[in-house]
Amino acid sequence: MKVKVLCRNPDDFVRETSKDIQRVPRNYDPTLHPFEVPREYTRALNATKLDRVFAKPFVASLDGHRDAINCIAKHSKNLATVLSGACDGQVKIWNLSKRECMRTIQAHEGFVRGICSRFCGTSFFTVGDDKTIKQWSMEAPGYGVKEEPLNTILGKAVHTGIDHHQKEGTFATCGQTVDIWDEQRSSPIRSFSWGVDSFSCVRYNPVETELLASCASDRSIILYDMRESTPLKKVVMQLRSNTLCWNPMEAYNFTCSNEDYNLYTYDMRRLDKPVTVHMDHVSAVLDVDYSPTGTEFVSASFDKTIRIFPKNSGHSRDVYHTKRMQHVICVKWSADSKYILSGSDEMNIRIWKANASEKLGVLTSREKAAMHYNQKLKEKFQHYPQVKRIARHRHLPRDIFKQRRQLQEMREARRRKEHNVRKHSTPGSVPVATEKEKHVVTVVE
């Protein structure tokens, strides 16, 4: 007779000392793990619920400005430094990790219209309503020394925006014309205009560094090459675009925030039709900024909310609002892609988490593994009705909620009318225009 009976030595399965970690022998045999799918589904549901429970995106508010914030700029080298310009001409430099103001400069008389940091991070430029462009040192002056700009250029008209070149000592401003300046000279080296009287925003392309794009008040978006003397091309839309931002990873795409409550992502090479129309805001969109990963962007709107959109989705992934936040004028996504800064009418800069339910601080490896696992589960079961319902739910202020419904009704009515018109016209005389085609008027080369 040959016999073997299962006999385990408990020492092999129990930790030796209480300082050890517990032993966890595994056996992945599927028959030992029944109800795989229902259990995973339950986990996914729990993860989604917890996600909403922990969705507390508001981190901090930086107060100190005495008028509405008009522009925010990121430091090009330092994560923790942020510059902001207000409507009373004050510029403040903030330290985000300490959440305090490091320096205050009375930079202009009237609004600070634009602010940008030099690519090396040693100085920054501001433009204001007093028609001047000022360059300031990033370093604070010594004790008792007066704040003086390094350089002041007096322009002919008000400049409404400024952006600095990525690698060279040139910068671009916009106002009545789009001007390219050399840091060493007091007059623009190049000046572009294309039959418009004012521009609201100018942005350098982060990859093709000689390219520029600007939003003009005649509802157009104009592209320039700095090396040429004339603009490249423009697209005219139905309503004016306020700002635009290039996608830092796919730098042939840019997104513009429009007065018609939408955002439009364009491919620079094909301006006749936007790649995506991003809808959800219920009022004019004032500012837009991409995350450094280029997968998402944040938009600030007159409807007192900021929204986060995946770059290729027509609707927003998340919406942030507080009772006290008024019209949001400027927004920036921090360079570590974890935070969002928004500057609004009621003189506060707010810091938000980019992922509302993300845990801040260092994660242990087990926490990280659990997070990744939950992420995957949420992804896997995202289309299940119960999961979808919970994941999609957002609380909105009543005004916005109502307005959204109203807009939906209006859109539906318009669609119905168009349908009726088409029904009663000769076939083919009223063509079907897609949402993408509707908003573009012409493209001029």
Added chain:
Amino acid sequence: MPDKNQHEGLKRNRRPNKKFISGKKDPFPGEAPIPEVQLKKFQRGKKIQKLKNVKKRAKEFIEKSEMASNLAQKQAARYDLMLPEDAGFLEGDEGEDTCTVLQEDIAEAVDITSGAKYFNLHLNQFGPYRLDYSRTGRHLLLGGRRGHVSCIEWQTKKLMCEMNVMETVQDIKWLHTEAMFAVAQKKWLYIYDSNGIELHCIKKFNDVLRMQFLPYHFLLATASATGFLQYLDVSVGKEVAAICTKLGRLDVMAQNPHNAVIHLGHSNGTVSLWSPNQREPLVKMLCHRGAVRSLTVDKTGTYMVTSGLDRRLTVHDIRAFKPLHKYFLPAGASCLSLSQRGLLSAATGDVVQVYKDVWGGGKISKPYMAHRVRGSVWGVGFCPFEDILGIGHGEGFTSMIVPGAGEPNFDALDVNPYRSLKQRQEWEVKALLEKVQPELIGLDPGLLSKVDKVSFEQKHKERVAALGYDPLANEKFKPRFKKRGKSASGAVEKRKKKVAHEDQRDVIRKTVAEKLQREKERKESAKQQGMQWKKTALDRFKK
């Protein structure tokens, strides 16, 4: 498997055709092969062969996830090869039958610890006994018919509690941990903790005869003498469902560990399958000519073994609901139990027989093991993760060694026999968090992950039924109110007529045009044919 090797993760093509300077060749090029058996064990669902008519993005996504699942399958299969323990076995010498081997001989032949696992408890006062092992296999619960209840940490022989409930005990069951157990007493259902303190007396559950605990759903299913099948959610203490089966006294019950469906055996020879979501049985199958005496389901949920008063033992395939094998036992089996590795124990009178390979291969002719106990057997149960069969009988309890019964390697994240108190508490929290809702109990537990192929029409029908109207139906034309007598009933009718059957007008117009055309053609052809006839002088009078 060259194509499969492509789908490996980072480790792919480790040293592909690497050449040594000496010119030596790698004797084992590429990855170590994995046996098909292991790979098949971890195969989930069918593999997609070809993607037809799939859009590019979806195709990429499917291919990616397929690659990931392939990798997971391979890694699990590799891990499976490295599991530390092997299953037990018993082989006779040449000409020796394993069923003639005595328990005393086995206990002598194996090591002391294992040998000590064969023991008898002489409890002749309050028997016969029913028993239940906890999910970890460490704890044993005994319930004597005349009220004796005791729980024992049976490996260390530590008595946790012992009491007499002074009432008939019909059945006993551990709940999710070894801290609580349920006892079906003469009238009501009671829940005690491991110290023997009565926690609850649940009067909603009366005359319970048999109980089953569904560990992943935290449900205690009870079958009563009045024909009620009730489900108690032990995590919140609520009755989830109470189903009147209308099938008489329910004293044969088993659960399918694969899909948490409850199997009930009835006196007319049928076995019915129940889920808490449905008032009617999911399936009803005729298994025996006489009453069903006992039944059990294997852990993969593929096979069900039943025994009946007709002295037959049948193995059913419950995927197809067909009998596989039928055996005739001269005395009939009163209690059945299946082990984790598929050994079947059948108690006939005072003899317990253990069969091997009940469904694999051909018919079996003789038992793998046999053991005679003192009294008639009242309950049998295999101990999880041990080679032990517990037998409750009229004279007490016998723990019998059955080599090869238990799963040799446990998964500590699921059930860990060696868990500490802290680990148990943590496990309890985790298990409660992922408690599966009773609504998800059905015949196919993986149904949730399958593509919903209900046709649009079916869905639409359900929607219409739920809403009470058809949301896709065209709205009826409601004439707008107009002044100056234009909304008089006649005028309204006229206006309605203008739009009546608007959607059908095109079709009607078309069919009318076609009809006219046909008529015309017919006339023309008739005319031509008429031309061919010889004209006579009298034709001029033809109309």
